[in-house]
Amino acid sequence: xxxxxTIFQKSNRGIAALALVVFALDQFTKWLVLHxxxxxxxxxxxxxxxxxxxxxxxxxxxxxFSGNNAALALVALFALIALFLTRHHFSSHTLSGQIAxxxxxxxxxxxxTDRLLPSRHAVVDFLYFYxxxxxxxxxxxxxxxxxxTAICTGVGLIFLITWKTEHTxxxxxx
Numbered sequence: 001x002x003x004x005x006t007i008f009q010k011s012n013r014g015i016a017a018l019a020l021v022v023f024a025l026d027q028f029t030k031w032l033v034l035h036x037x038x039x040x041x042x043x044x045x046x047x048x049x050x051x052x053x054x055x056x057x058x059x060x061x062x063x064x065f066s067g068n069n070a071a072l073a074l075v076a077l078f079a080l081i082a083l084f085l086t087r088h089h090f091s092s093h094t095l096s097g098q099i100a101x102x103x104x105x106x107x108x109x110x111x112x113t114d115r116l117l118p119s120r121h122a123v124v125d126f127l128y129f130y131x132x133x134x135x136x137x138x139x140x141x142x143x144x145x146x147x148x149t150a151i152c153t154g155v156g157l158i159f160l161i162t163w164k165t166e167h168t169x170x171x172x173x174x
Contacts, residue, residue: 014098015087015105022106026146027113030124037126048132055143056122062142069122073115080108091161100161103154110147123147 037043037054044051059066083104091097114123123145130140 011093011098014095015092015101018099018102019106019109022103022146022150023109023113026107026110026150029126029146030110030114033124033126042128049129051128051130053126053128053143055125055128056120057125057143058122061148069115073112076108076112076115080105080112083108090158091165094161096157096161100154100157103150103157107147107150107154110145110150 033052033054037052039054039056042051042053057063057066058069058072060072065072083101087097087101090100092101111123114120125143125145125148127145127149128140128143130138132138
């Protein structure tokens with residue numbers, strides 16, 4: 001009888017290792033923000049372009065669904081479970097697939113931790129890019145964190161892997 005795939009497979013260990021690194025980096029950077037900036041504080045790093053901020057987000061991306069922290073925590077938990085159970089559909093055995101899933105799992109776990117910790121009850125966002133135009137108008141991108149970056153990068157990698165797989169010529173049948 002062939003050995004059934006287990007959670008301890010080499011590919012799963014690679015995903016878990018990267019997820020742990022992403023999670024640790026995310027939580028460490030948020031810890032630095034929590035200990036160096038009061039809520040709603042801002043520190044200009046590059047005038048007219050980049051600030052370190054301490055903003056709490058009880059919503060999703062771009063503060064959509066703001067005030068729904070508990071519901072979004074449940075969505076994140078279900079997403080984590082669903083992705084884990086379906087990862088084999090996305091080349092998770094390849095190095096690029098392991099990197100993609102490690103980034104996504106670590107990022108989801110980082111933001112989920114923020115939502116569940118009694119001391120936070122909101123995702124800590126702290127990287128804020130914007131363009132200050134003449135006349136005072138600001139063009140900005142919503143504040144984000146390491147977990148958000150990891151999730152977006154991982155999802156982008158999965159799209160690229162899937163696109164490459166679907167557009168790779170198949171060998172002709174003999």
